[in-house]
Amino acid sequence: MIRRRLISAITTGATLAGGSALAQPAQQAMTDEIVVTGRYQADKLSTPQHALPLVDTPQSVTVIADDMMAEQGRRTLRDAMRNITGVSFQAGEGNPPGGSDAFNVRGFSARDDIFVDGIRDPGNYFRDPFYAERIEVTKGPASAFAGRGNVGGTVNIVTRQPQMKNRIGGEVGVGTASFYRGTADINQVVNADAGIAVRLTAMAHSAGEPGRDHVENKRWALAPSVGFGLDGDTKIILSYLHLRQDDRPDAGLPNGRNFSLGGSGFEGRVAPVDRSNFYGYATDYRDVETNTVTARIEHNFSDSLSIGNITRYARVHNDQIISSPRFVGTVTSLGPNTQAVGNRKPRNQVDQLFINQTNLTATFDTGAIKHTLVVGGEYVDESNENRRRLDANGPATSLFNPVLQSAAPIAYNGTRARTDVESAALYVFDTIELTEQWNIVAGLRHDWVKTRARGFDDVGTLPNFAIDYTIKDSEWSGNAGLVFKPTTNSSLYVAYGTSFEPGSGAEVVQLAGGNNNPPVTGANFFVEPETSQAWEAGAKVELMDGALQLSTALFQIMRDNARTPGVNPGDPAVVLDGAQRVRGLEVQAVGRVTARWNLFAGYTHLDGKVTRSNRPFEVGQRLDGAPAHSASVWTSYAVTDDLLVGGGMQYTSRRNSNVRASATADFVIVTPSYTVFDAFAEYQLTDRVSLRANVYNIGNETYFYSFASGQSIPAASRSGTLTLSFEM
Known part of the structure; x- marks a missing residue:
């Protein structure tokens, strides 16, 4: 996609105007572009x-x-999401499955x-942002905004919508590890x-995993x-997503979580093997089909x-067998004769969501006070059903020199596990602009949630x-924030929020096929x-007159x-x-430092x-997936009118990964820190065509982007891509 845009700048280097039109006031002298x-x-x-601009929103927010x-x-x-500090990724095992976006x-x-x-x-698939306009991440408890869950933060993908402008754009890319990717974005009035326009975004992707x-x-x-009526008071947009995935999935390297390894020096660590080692099987697969239909209607009665x-109706079918690496037998140390096995975790699950x-939005004044009032309601009917095949080990292989081999099929065992969550909610939010310096943001929501968990024995055995x-x-859930604006371009705030998590999640109801126990006990x-x-x-x-935003926050979350x-x-x-607590500090800088940077x-x-x-062994332990420090930087600089260079760093x-305990011992499974560049x-080859080269993990760092109790998944080694972008 061509992102180049012409702006005017004063030769003396004066700052740029803020807002969506990044230009100097007309009365100022413009000399070069x-x-x-x-x-x-x-x-x-x-x-x-x-309702407020980000600079006045009383909450930590990051927009990609x-x-x-x-x-x-x-x-x-x-x-x-790697750009978002305070985020870590879960590898997933049988429950939740290793076929979905899972992060803390x-x-x-x-x-x-x-x-x-x-x-x-629905949460049970890997999302490709080919159709995303941007990604919004709000931090902290937010059940008042989004209902159940939402303790640490909420991720919102904003998709591309039809527009009243003809456009054809796309990208074609090639790279190391057999990387091939193409995208298209076509809008037609x-x-x-x-006010009728259609838009089509499309993607095709095929690649190995470097390293x-x-x-x-x-x-x-x-x-x-x-879209219909896009320039009128009544707007209707109908959209559809069809996504197919066909992967040989990666469950990574085994963690030393066996109690028999206690005192060996390997306990709690990722096995010291080559990061390229693969402990799955040639017969492993992940086949996911996602279909989502969305209808949006908006009507303006007045200004x-x-x-x-x-x-929205969504259906995700995830059929997979992914093999989590495990040590064979009782291991007290790791050596040339140690063997590993893939613990094959099948899933044949259908997730459906309606x-x-x-939302009714009204702006009005009560005397000198301005209100933006949102009153709304929501109904959700969500189901998850897995046709169970029991976990089964495949053939053993050498831990240090594994070979790729096939494993026998795993048959449906005649049972199904299912959850149904039906919820209804009413909520009200009011953004109150008391004066030019003081704002109040307050929201209240009430959710009624009915959760049903079932196990079916279809064969009677x-x-x-x-x-x-x-x-x-x-x-009930609530959010409230008080905002003070010392100047028109700054704010200070304090905020409070709550969230709730019913026992319907994957951590409670086991849909997977690890054994023939019921999906959940009554006591749980x-x-x-x-x-x-x-x-x-x-x-x-x-x-910089609005071009650069700095923010910082201190926070505490208590469960x-x-x-x-x-x-x-x-x-x-x-x-x-039980009780858990997170205290933290966040600092962020986003925007344009200079006209070129x-x-x-x-x-x-x-x-x-x-x-x-x-x-007792848990008390004082760090929460899983909560790094003490994480930092991210991405920057770009226009060296000339046609050449843009940049890069970034991420540190975690x-x-x-987990705290393991038995009657006689306990130890912490740890995923090590990393820095990657x-x-x-x-x-810019022409006004409409550009060529981009990306190099990832320049230092060829061995690190693990996601992890679970039993395994850690290595991130890609050094790799590169070359992408041709066009726009007409």
């Missing part, structure tokens, strides 16, 4: 509940802009907290008078959309009153597997929701009723007597730990 890329910076969030994703060579949601934000799982255009998206043996990633997608409705959300449990939860299912509260205080300022085993007489098996930089410190648990300190150069 320079070419720069987009700003990386967004003005505000896309959801109606967030389209220009930056293009410079980095967008491929997956995970690629974009500020130490808490956000696998089910992914949204597309402001409403919930059908009827200008009626990893036998891993394959193939996918293609189509995302057509049509101060509007209503919007969005309806959601309908309506496992009657104990058949269960049918239902629980109903009713929860009939538990009140976990709740969390957070405080945040921060400051934001726009410099005072975390799940933990019951230990007192009369306790059920699971009680809400763009910057995206962030740092997060997390002090996340278990403060109370009925398992060591992370806990990337770079790119882009040359």
Whole structure:
């Protein structure tokens, strides 16, 4: 995609004007033109509940802009999320499956907290941002905005919509490790008078994984959309996504989690083997089909009153066998004779989602006070069903010199595990502009959630597997923020938010086929929701007349009723007597430093730990996936009108993967820290064609981007791509 844009600058180097039109006031002298890329910076969030500009929004927010994703060579949601500090990735095992985006934000799982255009998206697939305009990440508890979950943060993918402008664009790329990728973005005005336009975005991708043996990633997608009345008071947009994935998945290298390794020096570490080692099988596969239909209707009654409705149906079918590496037998040390085996974890799961959300937005004054009021409601019906095949080990191989071999098929064992979550919510938000210096943002939401967990014995051989449990939860959530503006381009704020997490998630209800136990026990299912509260205080300022935004925040998230085993007489098996706490600092700089220099930089410190648990070994331990330090920098510089160069760095300190304990020992499984550097150069061949070269992991660092208790997955080794972009 061509991101070059002409702006005017004063020869003395005066600062640029802010806002969407980056130009100096007309009365100032303009003498020369320079070419720069987009700003990386967004003005505000896309959801109606967030009415203020980002500089005045009382919450930590990071937006990954389209220009930056293009410079980095967008491929997956995970690629974009690597820019977000305070985020770590889970490798996934059987539950949740290794076929979905799974990550932690500020130490808490956000696998089910992914949204597309402001409403919930099923979590069981890897997302490709080929059709994304930008990605918005809001930090901290946000159930008032988004319902259940949303403890550490929420991810919202804003998609490309039809526009009243003809356009044809795309990219074609090749690279190391058999990388081939093509994308297209076509927008066509059908009827200008009626405001009708169609848009088609498409993608085809095929690649290995640099530095990893036998891993394959193939996918293609189509995302057509049509808009009616785009320039009028009533606007209708219909969109569809079809995505197919056909991979040989990667479960990485085994972690030394066996208690028999205690005292060997290998306990709690990733096995010291070559990072290219693959412990899966030639017969491993991941076949995912995603279909999503969305209808959006918006009507403006006047300049101060509007209503919007969005309806979505989504179906994701994930059929896979992914082999998690394990040591063979009782190992007390690791040597040339140690063997490994792939613990094959099948999944044949269908996730379905129906959601309908309506928002009424009104702006009005009460005396000298201005209000932006959003009143809305939401209905969600979501189901997840897995036709179970039990986990099974494949053939053994050498730990240090594995060979690729086939494994026998795994048959359906006649059982199904299913969850159904039905929820309804009502909410109200008011953005109150008291004066030019003081704002209040407040929101209140009530959710009614009914969760049903079932186990089906279709062949009549496992009657104990058949269960049918239902629980109903009713929860209030709230967010409030007070904003003080010392100047028109800065703000200070304090904010408070809550969230709740019912027992319907993958961490509670086991849909996978590890054994023939029921998907959940009554003692584990009939538990009140976990709740969390957070405080945040921060400051934001726009410099360079709005072109550069700096922000910082101090925050604390408390979960005072975390799940933990019951230990007192009369306790059920699971009680809400645990506690977890995250304290942290976040700093961010996003935007344009000079007319030619763009910057995206962030740092997060997390002090996340278990403060109370009925398992004594957990107390004082760091939360899984909560690095103490993480930093990210991406920058670009227009050397000439036609040459753009840049690159970035990402640092993440060591992370806990899991705390393991037995009756006689416990130890922490740790994924080590890493620093990785990337770079790119882009040359404008013509006004409509550019060529970009990207080099990733310049230092060929061995590091692990995602992990679980049993395994850690190496990130790509040094690699490169060459991409031709065009726009007409």
